Amino acid sequence: MMAAPPSRRSRRPRLRRLHLPAMLLVLGPGLVSGFADNDAAGITTYSLAGAQYGYGFMWALLVTMIALLFTQEVGARLGLATGEGLSGVIRERFGVRWTALAVLVTLVANLGTTIAEFAGIAASLELLFRMPPQVSSILAGMFVVIVLARGSFGKVQYAFLAIGGAVSAAYAISAILAGPDWEHAAVALVKPELSPTAAYLITLVGVVGTTITPWGQAFIQSYVADKGLGPRDLVGTRVDVTLGSLVTNVVAGFIVVACAATIWTHGGQIVDAADAARALGPLAGSAATVLFSVGLLAASLLGLGVVPLSSAYFACEAFGWERGLHWRWSQAPVFYGLLAFFVAGGALFVVIPGLPLIQVMFLSAVLDGLLLPIILSFVMLLAGDRKLLGELASGRTLLVIGWGITALVSIMSVAFVVAQVFGLGS
Amino acid sequence: MPYLSEIQRSKVVDPAGAEIGRLVDIAVVPKEQFPAVQWAILRAKDGERIVRWADLERSDREYRLRETAVPPAPGELPPEAMRLGRDLLDKQIVDTHGAKVVRVNDLQLDDKGGQLRLVGADVGLRGLLRRVGGEGAAERMASVVGRKLPRGIIPWHLVEPLEATQQNVRLTLPHAKLALLHPADIADIVEEMTTDERRAVFDQLDVETAAETLEEIEPEMQAAIVGDLDEERAADILEEMDPDEAVDLLQDLPEEKRDELVELMEEEEGADVEELLAYPEDSAGGIMTTDFLALARDLTAGQAIEKLRELKPDPALVYYLYVIDSEGRLEGNISLRDLVVAAPETPLTQIMNPNVLKVDAATNKEDVASLIAKYDLLALPVVDARRRLIGSVTVDDVVDLMLPRGWKKRSGRSSAR
Numbered sequence: 001m002m003a004a005p006p007s008r009r010s011r012r013p014r015l016r017r018l019h020l021p022a023m024l025l026v027l028g029p030g031l032v033s034g035f036a037d038n039d040a041a042g043i044t045t046y047s048l049a050g051a052q053y054g055y056g057f058m059w060a061l062l063v064t065m066i067a068l069l070f071t072q073e074v075g076a077r078l079g080l081a082t083g084e085g086l087s088g089v090i091r092e093r094f095g096v097r098w099t100a101l102a103v104l105v106t107l108v109a110n111l112g113t114t115i116a117e118f119a120g121i122a123a124s125l126e127l128l129f130r131m132p133p134q135v136s137s138i139l140a141g142m143f144v145v146i147v148l149a150r151g152s153f154g155k156v157q158y159a160f161l162a163i164g165g166a167v168s169a170a171y172a173i174s175a176i177l178a179g180p181d182w183e184h185a186a187v188a189l190v191k192p193e194l195s196p197t198a199a200y201l202i203t204l205v206g207v208v209g210t211t212i213t214p215w216g217q218a219f220i221q222s223y224v225a226d227k228g229l230g231p232r233d234l235v236g237t238r239v240d241v242t243l244g245s246l247v248t249n250v251v252a253g254f255i256v257v258a259c260a261a262t263i264w265t266h267g268g269q270i271v272d273a274a275d276a277a278r279a280l281g282p283l284a285g286s287a288a289t290v291l292f293s294v295g296l297l298a299a300s301l302l303g304l305g306v307v308p309l310s311s312a313y314f315a316c317e318a319f320g321w322e323r324g325l326h327w328r329w330s331q332a333p334v335f336y337g338l339l340a341f342f343v344a345g346g347a348l349f350v351v352i353p354g355l356p357l358i359q360v361m362f363l364s365a366v367l368d369g370l371l372l373p374i375i376l377s378f379v380m381l382l383a384g385d386r387k388l389l390g391e392l393a394s395g396r397t398l399l400v401i402g403w404g405i406t407a408l409v410s411i412m413s414v415a416f417v418v419a420q421v422f423g424l425g426s
Numbered sequence: 427m428p429y430l431s432e433i434q435r436s437k438v439v440d441p442a443g444a445e446i447g448r449l450v451d452i453a454v455v456p457k458e459q460f461p462a463v464q465w466a467i468l469r470a471k472d473g474e475r476i477v478r479w480a481d482l483e484r485s486d487r488e489y490r491l492r493e494t495a496v497p498p499a500p501g502e503l504p505p506e507a508m509r510l511g512r513d514l515l516d517k518q519i520v521d522t523h524g525a526k527v528v529r530v531n532d533l534q535l536d537d538k539g540g541q542l543r544l545v546g547a548d549v550g551l552r553g554l555l556r557r558v559g560g561e562g563a564a565e566r567m568a569s570v571v572g573r574k575l576p577r578g579i580i581p582w583h584l585v586e587p588l589e590a591t592q593q594n595v596r597l598t599l600p601h602a603k604l605a606l607l608h609p610a611d612i613a614d615i616v617e618e619m620t621t622d623e624r625r626a627v628f629d630q631l632d633v634e635t636a637a638e639t640l641e642e643i644e645p646e647m648q649a650a651i652v653g654d655l656d657e658e659r660a661a662d663i664l665e666e667m668d669p670d671e672a673v674d675l676l677q678d679l680p681e682e683k684r685d686e687l688v689e690l691m692e693e694e695e696g697a698d699v700e701e702l703l704a705y706p707e708d709s710a711g712g713i714m715t716t717d718f719l720a721l722a723r724d725l726t727a728g729q730a731i732e733k734l735r736e737l738k739p740d741p742a743l744v745y746y747l748y749v750i751d752s753e754g755r756l757e758g759n760i761s762l763r764d765l766v767v768a769a770p771e772t773p774l775t776q777i778m779n780p781n782v783l784k785v786d787a788a789t790n791k792e793d794v795a796s797l798i799a800k801y802d803l804l805a806l807p808v809v810d811a812r813r814r815l816i817g818s819v820t821v822d823d824v825v826d827l828m829l830p831r832g833w834k835k836r837s838g839r840s841s842a843r
Contacts, residue, residue, distance in 0.1 A: 081620075083619060083620030083624075084518075084620065091529065095516055096554060096557040097557070099516075100558065227650075228617075228621070228624075228646060228651070230621035230654060231621070232653070319529065320549060
């Protein structure tokens with residue numbers, strides 16, 4: 001029985017939801033991942049690199065950008081083809097034991113990253129309000145628990161993203177106002193200024209480790225899979241991860257240039273967060289500290305909303321346990337247990353009195369860099385698997401590039417460990 | 427009861443006792459309730475060999491080929507065969523009892539009357555520990571504190587495998603067990619599947635179940651699923667859906683795709699959907715359904731009941747019966763109860779409630795929800811500027827607005843039909 005027709009389309013304007021072209025619809029995961037990449041550890045590591053070595057790491061940023069583009073693209077393709085997260089695919093392909101290794105490595109790296117996010121919050125609140133880390137880390141822990149429990153991270157993350165974007169722009173403007181040696185910076189992009197010291201090597205590991213992260217690799221794949229995207233979304237997803245990788249490293253480049261032009265040229269050093277804030281001086285003057293703190297805070301909170309959650313997901317997906325915030329505590333005990341462990345562990349670590357916060361953030365990046373080869377090896381082994389990925393499997397060229405990247409990162413990590421063990425070049 | 431992980435890698439010897447290779451996998455044809463193991467796959471020095479399970483006998487920790495056996499030969503299993511190690515172990519399956527997707531840690535076998543059968547999927551912690559060789563140690567540790575390690579075994583007849591049995595053969599087993607679940611449970615499971623598996627499920631479910639399932643799926647994924655389906659099939663499913671749900675879904679699709687699908691739908695359903703597409707998504711018009719029961723005002727109660735018998739409307743449509751005049755204007759409503767208890771010759775206008783609460787199509791959907799909540803309504807009629815009845819918002823359309831996000835998923839149990 002039909003209703004009388006409504007007053008058709010005559011006068012009423014068609015007020016439908018704004019429909020973006022199909023390609024824009026899949027934009028997102030790569031960009032979110034790109035922004036979240038410049039978290040507490042990222043900002044700190046890039047700042048240290050610029051302050052200590054001037055433009056000496058510009059080449060590394062260019063190389064890691066290309067590497068990040070490849071690894072994120074492979075991760076996205078794994079998600080598109082399998083509809084599963086990285087740990088699930090590792091489990092199906094390599095069995096229980098290898099999965100246990102991958103989960104362990106990822107959890108260790110991510111715990112380091114979580115600690116770094118708490119350290120970032122502590123450092124920024126100390127600068128802003130002189131709040132002791134013991135107080136701020138507990139507050140931050142509670143804040144994260146409340147936001148996640150209320151399920152409002154989805155909305156809150158846009159605020160963090162917006163602040164992150166604004167601070168990224170601030171770095172760009174500050175870098176320009178500081179009047180850097182652009183020629184030097186440009187040449188350094190393609191002409192590596194290497195320095196054969198252990199300190200240079202550790203910074204290199206940090207720069208690579210904070211750009212291409214184990215959690216970022218898991219995140220992009222899960223995000224693509226959870227959105228229900230499939231092989232036909234390949235083009236849009238590629239555009240997305242390309243933009244994400246560009247954003248990550250262009251911002252990183254501006255941070256390095258700003259620090260080089262403000263701190264390195266004057267022979268300065270970064271010991272605490274206040275020093276790092278000086279890079280924003282040319283734009284903000286005396287307000288640089290506030291701007292830096294707010295940016296660091298937003299970046300850290302964004303990271304904190306993503307990293308513990310994606311870690312718990314990673315472990316639970318591998319072993320088939322209930323996961324996700326829609327479950328009750330009793331239904332998904334392992335998931336919530338891990339989440340609690342990460343938040344509590346990170347917060348309690350930062351409570352340790354006299355912790356050098358900048359060093360903690362930097363070292364978490366180094367830890368990421370050291371563990372990265374293991375995760376990348378898994379990813380590359382999966383990427384060439386035609387049975388698993390079908391049409392989306394990497395071709396010969398992509399595989400060669402991917403394994404090349406993995407080999408380079410491995411050599412770097414091994415060299416670092418060797419240098420540490422034998423005390424070379426220090 | 428042996429487990430797959432316990433017999434994998436066993437030595438296989440010939441009747442004389444010389445090693446032929448190692449047992450790497452066993453295979454079944456997943457047709458019976460507890461399928462019998464029919465083949466063993468051996469790894470010899472020069473590749474894989476297949477042997478009939480009946481040709482092996484167990485002796486101690488190894489398997490011995492019978493004298494009468496057909497010698498192991500390289501070859502292919504029939505396409506309907508399922509290899510337990512390759513196709514099930516570490517893969518995701520559907521636990522149709524708990525209505526959730528779980529991962530297989532081990533497979534439980536049972537040897538009865540000389541016939542080894544697949545009886546269950548181990549999805550518990552024990553299975554995991556057994557795989558890494560730590561079950562014994564963990565058991566001893568647990569017994570020290572006076573506890574037992576819990577078992578997590580799903581009987582095989584409640585298991586629905588997700589993966590294709592062979593990589594290049596499309597899912598041969600119809601998702602028969604899956605189809606028995608409530609659509610809301612199927613939806614939860616489908617959300618955890620890969621794109622290919624999802625498409626396979628939606629190709630196989632009957633159109634009605636497919637439509638009900640699709641309605642329960644997260645909006646973001648709905649569009650992705652419909653986008654993957656064959657267009658004819660997608661249009662068939664959309665026709666079966668409530669028009670308002672179909673419209674919500676269509677609104678998430680790109681313009682051309684949407685027009686194409688509406689074009690393919692049956693004329694009547696297509697027209698309904700097109701009408702609804704004209705309203706903003708967050709208004710009463712955007713969430714209402716055009717499926718409702720309107721009775722002409724000059725009918726008597728008896729005629730109205732006769733009409734209902736003829737139409738056999740869905741239960742959700744008879745919450746309220748609307749009375750309209752010849753112009754389609756809403757005059758009042760009648761509950762089914764009042765209609766049934768009235769004498770057959772009573773005119774509808776005498777038993778209807780003329781002061782019926784109604785909203786304009788442009789009303790915000792949150793306002794609609796609060797009206798429905800405040801007056802405990804099951805449905806709220808929607809009218810146009812000339813008071814003509816154009817649709818009805820039922821309580822199930824707004825219940826999602828009233829619940830905190832994620833609540834729908836909280837109920838862990840399945841309700842099998």
